[in-house]
Amino acid sequence: MPVKETTVEIKLKNLKNNLEYLKSKITSKTKFMAVVKAFSYGSDSRVVSQELERLGVNYLAVAYTQEGIDLRKFGIKIPILVLHPQEKDFDEIIENQLEPSVYSFRVLSFFIKALKKKNKTSYPYHIKFNTGLNRLGFLKKDVHKLSGIIKPNLPKYIFSHLGASEDLNEKKYTKKQIEEFISIDKALEIKLGTPMKKHLLNTSGILNYTDYQFDMVRSGIGLYGFGNDIEFESSLKPVLSLKTIISQVHEIKAGESVGYNKGFTAKTDSVIATLPIGHADGIGRQYGNGKGEVLIEDRMAKIVGNVCMDMLMVDITDIKCKEGDEVIFFDDKSYSAEEFSKKANTISYELISSISRRIKRVVSK
Numbered sequence: 001m002p003v004k005e006t007t008v009e010i011k012l013k014n015l016k017n018n019l020e021y022l023k024s025k026i027t028s029k030t031k032f033m034a035v036v037k038a039f040s041y042g043s044d045s046r047v048v049s050q051e052l053e054r055l056g057v058n059y060l061a062v063a064y065t066q067e068g069i070d071l072r073k074f075g076i077k078i079p080i081l082v083l084h085p086q087e088k089d090f091d092e093i094i095e096n097q098l099e100p101s102v103y104s105f106r107v108l109s110f111f112i113k114a115l116k117k118k119n120k121t122s123y124p125y126h127i128k129f130n131t132g133l134n135r136l137g138f139l140k141k142d143v144h145k146l147s148g149i150i151k152p153n154l155p156k157y158i159f160s161h162l163g164a165s166e167d168l169n170e171k172k173y174t175k176k177q178i179e180e181f182i183s184i185d186k187a188l189e190i191k192l193g194t195p196m197k198k199h200l201l202n203t204s205g206i207l208n209y210t211d212y213q214f215d216m217v218r219s220g221i222g223l224y225g226f227g228n229d230i231e232f233e234s235s236l237k238p239v240l241s242l243k244t245i246i247s248q249v250h251e252i253k254a255g256e257s258v259g260y261n262k263g264f265t266a267k268t269d270s271v272i273a274t275l276p277i278g279h280a281d282g283i284g285r286q287y288g289n290g291k292g293e294v295l296i297e298d299r300m301a302k303i304v305g306n307v308c309m310d311m312l313m314v315d316i317t318d319i320k321c322k323e324g325d326e327v328i329f330f331d332d333k334s335y336s337a338e339e340f341s342k343k344a345n346t347i348s349y350e351l352i353s354s355i356s357r358r359i360k361r362v363v364s365k
C-alpha cells in the first residue's frame with residue numbers, strides 16, 4: 001500500500017525473523033536481552049517491547065529510567081535493565097521493578113541509600129565493568145573495595161560492553177576486553193566466594209564472538225535488521241521502512257537556486273521535488289547538498305541544497321514521477337537504512353534512532 005504521508009512502517013514479522021536468527025547463534029540455555037533504548041532504535045518501544053515479550057525474550061534493556069517506567073506503565077512484565085541510571089532515579093527504579101546498571105561507587109551509594117529508604121535488603125541489579133570502552137563501569141582495580149560493599153546483596157549479573165565487536169581488524173582489542181572481563185570475573189568470584197552470572201555480547205558480539213555468550217546476550221541493532229556486516233544482511237531483515245510522498249514539483253531554469261542560502265544552483269534546467277520531511281524528522285543536514293539519495297520509481301534522486309527543518313528537496317530531472325508519488329528513504333527490500341546512512345558517513349544506528357516521534361508509525365504483523 002503506497003503511503004499518503006511521511007510514514008514509518010514497522011514489520012513485526014521481520015523482528016521475529018531477526019530474533020530467531022540471533023537466537024540460532026546461541027545455545028538454548030543462554031538468555032536473550034532485547035535492547036529497546038531510544039524508542040526501540042526509533043521504531044516504537046511499546047509495540048516492539050510487547051512483541052518481544054510475546055516472542056519470549058528474557059529481558060529488555062533501556063538506556064534511561066523514564067524509558068523503563070513507560071514500558072511498565074504499558075504493562076510490560078519481564079525484567080528491564082536500565083543501562084544508565086542517574087542519582088535521582090533510584091526511588092522510581094525500585095518502585096517500578098527496574099534493574100539498575102551500577103557503574104560507579106557514586107551510583108552504588110545512591111542505590112544503597114534508596115534501598116535503605118525502602119527497607120529493602122535485597123534487590124536485583126547488574127554491575128557494569130569497564131574493560132576498554134572507557135565509557136561506563138568499574139575497573140578491575142575496584143574489585144577489592146567493591147566486593148566488600150556488595151557482599152550483603154549480590155548483583156544478579158555482572159556485565160561489560162565491547163567497543164569494536166563489528167570490526168574484525170580490531171580482534172586483538174576485543175580479545176583483550178574479553179580477557180579483562182574474564183579476569184575480573186575470576187577475581188570477584190574469589191572475593192565473594194561464589195560465581196557470578198555474566199553478559200557481554202551485543203549484536204556483533206553474538207555474530208563474531210559466540211564463544212563468549214556466557215549467561216545472556218544483549219542485542220539491539222540486529223533485532224532491527226542490521227548486522228554491521230554484509231555476511232549477515234541477507235539473514236537479518238530491516239524492521240523499519242521510511243517513506244513519504246512528493247508534495248510539490250518545481251521546474252527551474254539553469255542558474256536558479258533551491259533552498260535556504262542557495263544551497264543548490266542548477267547547472268541545467270532541472271525538475272525539483274519537495275518532500276515533507278526534514279531535519280526535525282531525523283534526516284539531518286549531513287544528508288543535504290548531494291550526499292543523501294532517495295528512491296523514487298526505482299531510481300535514485302539526490303537531495304539538493306540544505307535540508308530544511310520540515311522539508312527537503314530532491315532532483316527528479318531524470319525521473320518520471322509526479323506530485324503524490326511515493327518516495328522511499330529506506331525499506332526492507334531494495335534500499336536499506338545502512339546504505340542510506342553510509343552516503344552521509346554515518347551508521348544505521350544513528351539514522352533509525354533519530355527518526356522523529358512526530359512521524360506516523362504503521363505496524364504490520
Ligand SMILES: *Cc1c(COP(=O)(O)O)cnc(C)c1O
Pocket residue numbers: 035037083161201202203204218219220221222
Ligand atoms: C546499545 C547497547 C547494546 C546493544 O548494542 P547493539 O550493537 O545494538 O546490539 C548492548 N549493550 C549496551 C551496554 C548498549 O549500550
